[in-house]
Amino acid sequence: MMADLTLSRPLRRSSAHYRMRRRAFRALQVCALGLVLVYTLFPYYWAFVSSTKQGAALYRSVLLPALDFTYYRQLIDNPVFMGSLLNSAYVAVSTTCLSLIIGISAAYALGRIDFPQRRAVLMVILMISIFPQVVVLSGMFELINWLGLFNRPSALVLTYLLSTVPFTTWILTTFIREFPRELEEAAIVDGCSHLRILMKILLPLMGPSLASTGILAFILAWNEFLFALTFTLTDENRTVPVAIGLIAGTNRYEYPFGQIMAASVTVTLPLIAVVLIFQRRIVAGLTAGAVKG
Amino acid sequence: MSARLARRDHRAAWFFLLPVIAAMLVVAVWPLGRTFFFAFTDAYLDDPSVYTMVGLANFLEVFNDPSWWLAVRNTLVFTVISVSIETVLGLAIALLINDAIPGRGLARAAILVPWAIPVVVATKIWEWMLNDQFGVINKVLIELGLIDHGVAWTASGSLIMGVVIFIDVWMTTPFMVLLILAGLQMLSHEIFEAAAVDGIPAWKRFWSITLPMLRPAIGVAVLFRSLDALRMFDLSYVLAGSNEKVMTVSIYARDRLISFQELGVGSAASTWVFLLVALVAIILIGALRLDKAAGH
């Protein structure tokens, strides 16, 4: 049968040798993981530490926070900053709600109804999400002015739809496809309209999907910079990213880094908390869109 | 299903699509169309109703502007290097997290932090850390004896692109990690057991089995990241404003539009940006399709 050459046996050392090798490799992996943790978390930690040092202490590199919260108190007294928090909240929440509504409606059509132009519509929506934001600036400028929304946060609620709606549509479509057909078949046999199927059957089940998508859309809207920079002019209408981006000292050598760090920490702490709490949902949303798409 | 029922379904579908179609017409199609239109005019931002048609003059003006080509070069360099590093690093971290070692749950959560932070904030934090006099990075490097005085990372012309790439890698590697990790977790466990028992060493398992099977996931991740990188605005702008050394095409177009108030030329520049991104998108998607057809 297999009379030709006998194969050389793989070299096998003692069991103990392999035990040690595995332990060493494990140790290396844990170290690498530690490095990854430092790499990802240290900057944020440092921002926090810096924000709690006052005056000259800022310029020394002690690793532990000094726990002086002066900068935070300054922030609370700063109307521009507090105003920007409100503006951002208003814009992000409004945009998220609108895009979820628009998105789930579209997702029902794209995910549960088989119609011939379905693929084409999905493609078009995907293409819109690839648009460079710059390319709609001119036209958007005209539109915002025409609607009288220039330098108002509501302008952003409208313009952000360009990014958030394709995003929510795509992800909700992927999520809504997950449900088995049997769910609707009973309703269809009973003569239910599509609207009833969506509202009474699918929507109640989509709580987690809506939450994930909503969180992602919220983060997208909260962090947006270009449109916010372009369409709001005066301090009281700014959103948070622009407010932080434009914090400048009176001259180059007096950059108020302490304040900036305090602002950074304040703005991102709730974001990070939300992300960490809902991390499974968030990951599900992100990967659903990409992997299955 | 009967034809009549099917038609009823199709009508229902379009009914549900009305909101998204309306929204996209208003915020995407209309503004895009207007931008294309303005590109052919000599209008100015302060009074867009006054203009004349100037044909392709604006496009040529941008085409002949060395600043534009500098911006193109910056954007492409940034995209290629950034995405390459993020892919390799993302793959490495994803492989690390995929293994069942203590601390992987913590790592999986921690990795989301850089991604969740707004670009502006991340930029400011790194700007502070890289500060030439007081930044912690310089302090550590001096301690380690690698340099003898603080490096002005963001002031130096040759270094600033490196800084931009570095910050971008820090912010978006998590995204790559998540996508690749999802792809990894979809791979059948038994295939790797089979390879292990057959005596295939770890590096060959990775090279001949893991990597080829991950190609679709990595391809999608690279596609999305590349298109994102081409459109980059926030990072360069917050770090360096209109500094030519790191100006991206988006910054160039916006500058023309807002700073110079040139509605016409700015729109033309935006159109060029659109064409550039569309071109790269077509190339990449084509490559992905070819890869899919060949490999499977």
Added chain:
Amino acid sequence: MASVSMESVSKNFGTHKVIQDVNLAIKDGEFVVFVGPSGCGKSTLLRIVAGLISASSGTVRIGGDDVTDVPAAKRGVAFVFQSYALYPHMTVARNIGFALETMGIKRDAIARKVETVARMLKVDHLLQRRPRELSGGQRQRVAIGRALVRQPDIFLFDEPLSNLDADLRMEMRMEIARLHEDLRTTMIYVTHDQSEAMTLADRIVVLNHGRVEQIGTPSELYHRPDNRFVAGFIGSPRMNFLPVKAGADDRGEGVLGPGGLWLPRVANLAAPAEIGVRPEALRILPAGTGRFDCVLERVEDLGHEHFAYCRIAGGPIWVIRLAASPEQSLIGKAVALSFEDHSIFFFAADGERIAVPSDKTDARRAIR
């Protein structure tokens, strides 16, 4: 030398004890089958032999060497998976020969070996296809070919035939048996199908809830099961059981059971809690003329044999295997069952079989 032994091997997943203190020794060239119900740990045990799962405690030896911590790649075993686990992006030819690439063998030598093996398993015409283009049976052959071409010391099979149709299963069973005859390599085979175990194995390891219930040849397991579990697991249709207890009636001291069953009790032995008799050892007689009475509820005719179902005292049902059908008029009526003394198995309350002096107790090797 490809003997395999396990000493006090246990495996826990968290607090769940999957394998509990297993001891066994497999000789070079033996065909051993691990058999048991779902969840008994047989696949886990096989993977511990392969090195894909590490034991929580205990020692695994191959050829006498301690391989407990040696990674799977270095153990020189081949594994055939239930789901075949073929590399989907490689051709059949590359799938089979992939392991040889790492051994530093020249490409044409690899091609020759792959050809030989493929021809032997009748998949040589499929070498350039991808796994997704193959049927289940063809994929299984490729999986076996992948194992074969490495000329391993030990073959491990994890329920390789479970995903195949019945006739294909029989054909592949014969192929595997023939393979063993040709190669005489040690083979460990996992299955939940006791008839596969009985027909393929030199020896069988019966597992239940992570413990070894008995190790023995098919004949030993059939004729001399150590406990109630093995008795009920081996043999199809399964052995009939009846609860009994020690007592006395007008026939004297003995073992009493429902339906009027009375068996003489052997002195100095534990009191049995159950008896068992195999379906093929029973005869149907007119009521009152046998060991105990019951009601003949149903007869199934399979053509070459018949199964009669009798309910005893309104409780348990006994299956009787007969060549000829009993009288139609008896259906629904009372009948008596009769069996020889040597067909009775006695079981104590803890499930252990009680050996009656007439038993030949010699061949019960304690490989525990």
